[in-house]
Amino acid sequence: MASETGPADSYESATKGSPETVAEFVHQRSAVHRFQHVLHQTPSLVPLIVLLAAVVVFAALLGSKFFSPFTLTLILQQVAITGIVGAAQTLVILTAGIDLSVGAIMVLSSVVMGQFTFRYGLPPSFAILCGLACGALMGFINGTLVARMKLPPFIVTLGMWQIVLATNFLYSANETIRSQDIVEQAPILQFFGESFRLGGAVFTYGVVAMLLLVLALSYVLRHTAWGRHVYAVGDDPDAAELAGVQVRRVLVTVYVLSGVICALAGWVLIGRLGSVSPTAGQFANIESITAVVIGGISLFGGRGSILGMLFGALIVGVFSLGLKMLGTDPQWTYLLIGALIIGAVAVDQWIRKVAA
Amino acid sequence: MEPILKAKNLVKRYGRVVALDRCDFDLMPGEILAVIGDNGAGKSTLIKAISGAVVPDAGDVWLDGRKVSFHSPLEARGAGIETVYQTLAMSPALSIADNMFMGRELRKPGIMGSLFRQLDRPAMEKFARDKLTELGLMTIQNINQAVETLSGGQRQGVAVARAAAFGSKVVILDEPTAALGVKESRRVLDLIRDVRARGIPIILISHNMPHVFEVADRIHIHRLGRRLCVIRPQDYTMSDAVAFMTGAKEAPEMAPEMSEPAV
Numbered sequence: 167m168a169s170e171t172g173p174a175d176s177y178e179s180a181t182k183g184s185p186e187t188v189a190e191f192v193h194q195r196s197a198v199h200r201f202q203h204v205l206h207q208t209p210s211l212v213p214l215i216v217l218l219a220a221v222v223v224f225a226a227l228l229g230s231k232f233f234s235p236f237t238l239t240l241i242l243q244q245v246a247i248t249g250i251v252g253a254a255q256t257l258v259i260l261t262a263g264i265d266l267s268v269g270a271i272m273v274l275s276s277v278v279m280g281q282f283t284f285r286y287g288l289p290p291s292f293a294i295l296c297g298l299a300c301g302a303l304m305g306f307i308n309g310t311l312v313a314r315m316k317l318p319p320f321i322v323t324l325g326m327w328q329i330v331l332a333t334n335f336l337y338s339a340n341e342t343i344r345s346q347d348i349v350e351q352a353p354i355l356q357f358f359g360e361s362f363r364l365g366g367a368v369f370t371y372g373v374v375a376m377l378l379l380v381l382a383l384s385y386v387l388r389h390t391a392w393g394r395h396v397y398a399v400g401d402d403p404d405a406a407e408l409a410g411v412q413v414r415r416v417l418v419t420v421y422v423l424s425g426v427i428c429a430l431a432g433w434v435l436i437g438r439l440g441s442v443s444p445t446a447g448q449f450a451n452i453e454s455i456t457a458v459v460i461g462g463i464s465l466f467g468g469r470g471s472i473l474g475m476l477f478g479a480l481i482v483g484v485f486s487l488g489l490k491m492l493g494t495d496p497q498w499t500y501l502l503i504g505a506l507i508i509g510a511v512a513v514d515q516w517i518r519k520v521a522a
Numbered sequence: 523m524e525p526i527l528k529a530k531n532l533v534k535r536y537g538r539v540v541a542l543d544r545c546d547f548d549l550m551p552g553e554i555l556a557v558i559g560d561n562g563a564g565k566s567t568l569i570k571a572i573s574g575a576v577v578p579d580a581g582d583v584w585l586d587g588r589k590v591s592f593h594s595p596l597e598a599r600g601a602g603i604e605t606v607y608q609t610l611a612m613s614p615a616l617s618i619a620d621n622m623f624m625g626r627e628l629r630k631p632g633i634m635g636s637l638f639r640q641l642d643r644p645a646m647e648k649f650a651r652d653k654l655t656e657l658g659l660m661t662i663q664n665i666n667q668a669v670e671t672l673s674g675g676q677r678q679g680v681a682v683a684r685a686a687a688f689g690s691k692v693v694i695l696d697e698p699t700a701a702l703g704v705k706e707s708r709r710v711l712d713l714i715r716d717v718r719a720r721g722i723p724i725i726l727i728s729h730n731m732p733h734v735f736e737v738a739d740r741i742h743i744h745r746l747g748r749r750l751c752v753i754r755p756q757d758y759t760m761s762d763a764v765a766f767m768t769g770a771k772e773a774p775e776m777a778p779e780m781s782e783p784a785v
Contacts, residue, residue, distance in 0.1 A: 206668075390639040391627035394620055401613040408575060408611035410596045410625025468615045 205517045209462045210474030212513050216460075216506070217477045217484065224488035232491060235366035239373070245483040246358075246372040247272075247431055247438060248453045249476055252461075253379050254427035255454040256475045257420050260387070262400040262467025263312060263319030265421070267304065268428050269450030270330035275301045276432030277334055280343045280442030283352045290352035298429045304330055305425020309418035327451070338444040345440035359437025372434040379427065380476045387472060396420060400467025456482060456503060460510045469514075481506065524587055526551045526723055527572065527603075527692055532581035534567050541567035542578065543747035549692065554714065554724045556734040559744030559767050565727050566608075566696065568744065572725075573605040573694055574598030585691065596625060604689030608696045610681045614670035619643070619650040621669055622684045653687045654680070657713055675706035682710060686717045693717055694725045699733055711737055731760040743767050751775075 205211055225233035251268050258265040275297040282293035304326065311322040348355050358372035387393035395416045398406040407413045431450070436442055461478030463470030482503055489499045529547035533540075541564045549555050559565045570576035572583060574592030583590050585601055592598040595605065612621045628642045628649075629635035635642065647665050654665075657679065669677060678698060685693050695714065699707040707730075714737055718724055728734050734741060735755045743750045743766050750766060751773040765771035 386639075389641055389643075391629070391641060392639070394616065394624070394627065394641070397616060398613040398620075398624060401615045405609060405611040405613055406624070408595055408605070408607050408609070409613070409621070410594075410599055412594075412596065412625075468613065 202517060202519075205513075208471075209469060209514075209517065210471040210477060212510070213461045213474050213477035213481060217481050220481055220484045220488070224484060224491075228488065228491055232488060235364075236368060237487070237491075239367040239369055241480065241483040241487050242373045242376075243361075243368070243370050243438075244487065245457075245479045246370065246376045247435055247447070247450065248457055248482070249376040249479045250372075250379060250431040250434060251428060251450045251454040252457040252475045252479050253376075253383055253472060254424040254431070255458050256461075256463055256470075256472045257383070257396065257424050257427075258319065259455075259458050259463055259465060260396050260400045260467060260470065261417060261420050262403075262465075263417075263420075264323065264455070264465070265308065265319070265424055266323040266451050267308060267326040267330055268424070268431075268454055269447050270327050270334065271301050271304045271425055271428040272432040272435060272450055273444060273447045274304070274330050274334040274337075274432070275429035276435050276442055276446070277338045277444050279355060279433060279436065280348075281338060283355065284343055284347065290354045293352075294354070294433060297432060298426055301425040301427075301429025301432070302422050303425070305422040305428070306418065308425070309421025312421065313414040313417035334444050340444055342444070343442040348436070348441065355433070355442070356437045356440060358434040359440065370437065372437050375430070375434060376476075379430070380472055384472050392416070392419070397468050400469075402468075453479075453482070456507060460503075460506050462510060462514060464514050464518075465511070469518075478510075523550065525549055525584075526586055527725075528584040529568075529572060530582050532568065532571050532578045532583075534564075534571055534576060534578045540747050542571060542581075545581070545744075545748045547572070547742065547749065548752075549723055549725060550740075552718065552721055552723055553739040554718055554726055554737050556726045556728060556738035556741045557744055558728065558731075558734055558741060558763060563744045563767070564747040565744050567747075569605070569694055569696055569725065569727060572598070573603055575605075575607075599625075599688070602689065602691030603694065604685035604692070605694040606678075606681045606685045606696060606698060608700065610677055612669045612677065612681060615668055617666045617668060618654075618672075618680055619647045619665050621680065622646070622650045622653070622687070626688070649687075650683075653683045657683050657686070657716070674701045675703065675709075678702060678706070678710060679713075682713055686713070686722075689717075689722055691722070692725065693722055694727075696727045697729065698726070699728065699730055707733065731763065735760055735763075743773070745769065745773075 221233070231237070251272060254268050255265055278300045279293050279297035282288045282296050283290045308322055308326055311317050312319050358375055359370060361368050361370045387396060395406065395411045398409070398411050399413050399416050403413050435447055439446055457479035458475050459465065459478070460481055461470065461474030461476070463474055485502055486499050490496070525548040527547070527549040529545065532542045532545040532547070534542040545564070545568060547568065557565050557568065567576060571578045574595045574597050577593055585603070590601060592601070613624065623646050628645050630640045630642045634640040651665050669680065672680065678701065682695070682698060685695070698710050698714070702710060711733060714724055714726065726734065726738060738755055741753050741755060741763060743753065743763065745767055753763065753774065762771065766773045
């Protein structure tokens, strides 16, 4: 072989006898540094700490009026819909996308469930399946436009938001289905509004659905190949493609699943409102994105955990209810949440520097 | 002897740019074939066309004498062709084990795997650790650390280990030493010989002439989107090779025995 005597080895022979250690770094592991490392591995820790701190502060200020099973489970009930829509939003944001149409899909699906039952007289359970299918279809359109047509998710879902919302108003003729009618003819539509008690705590089935959904997705994202692919696609789609991930298929399934979860949120929404209203849920977009961002999930994709989103949603719930009980102007809530959003993104950037 | 991997008349155009212009290619069993060429000569496109990352506009590829046509890297991989891209194709935020098994994850046996699709993390981590140890790369403390916390050389090592572990027919390495220091390059070159010693032929794309002349059995010189000639490193000097690939010197006629493998 040419290498034995060739020029290739001559300059390398100079490295013989050089120290074998590669690069040594001065490890100044300060407490802050170690904390940064822990956060890098468990990004949902930040919102958890903020959540616990908020609960402690409000408990200190308000006493048992706030820190009671009833109030704490009331917060869960108030964030149930945000949490479910936030789960859909989490999936999309993990792929470095954003879904502005979540709220619209939720409302249209709830209207489909209601109208199919009352306008066409279909069995309510079948109407619910149609509503879920409607959510899946909307998600499929989003996903196809993003994955196959390569359009930016922001633009696709901005357009779909308007289209779906307009469809919702046109189809429902802006007509609300009254709560009494649902109670009499199709109580299953209100299933997620029903509650049960455990001591002083009051849980609705909507809360249970949210918790089960988040736990299930947490498992799927962490322990299945599909979940790992969602992260890989959000991290670096080109690398994922070359490594053998079917990027387009992953993206389409993410948007379809997101649509189905939004439709589930629509069903829960009927339970929460009692009625089917085409004007409900106007803020679901912003609330879900807020929960995701405060929950420490990176808007640039590939980082964060869905449990963080749940903590983020709960932080917003704790602040809203706590400040209301303190009797402050509601604007303080928005002000604080705005500060939290910016703070959360700043922390995200700081955690990323761990690798540098 | 038949080439294990053969391509004829590959054409690939990007708009008005012709990246591959009726290009031919042969890889013999058990050899290290270096592919050299100036920037923009179409080396990367050639490699992508072979590894399924790019679908050629025209031309045919044969693997083991059977005509193949890959539409994705996954298909090429399924056929036993593993590629280490210059960009390494790793997800920085995911762990070493996750990256090694990306797209071919192992699932738990029994109901946890079939119904709940649960990944078999212990098995994947053990496999990853074994492969890295085999290649002397276990300076990495933790198989679960994110790839972005590794040095450039360690990342390259993980990528090569991934290809060597799974490549059953052909391993393609795109500029494996470009980002590495002297010692890390040496380790990768040793690694390349190790892989060949197991009988797996290697395609090595490199700009580094000393490295090419050291490990290659044959050198495919690429120029203006096609194969200019194939030479043996013993027959020519590095400056000859550079002169051929830049067009400063007339290329030699391809000798008929060049289609035979180096002994």
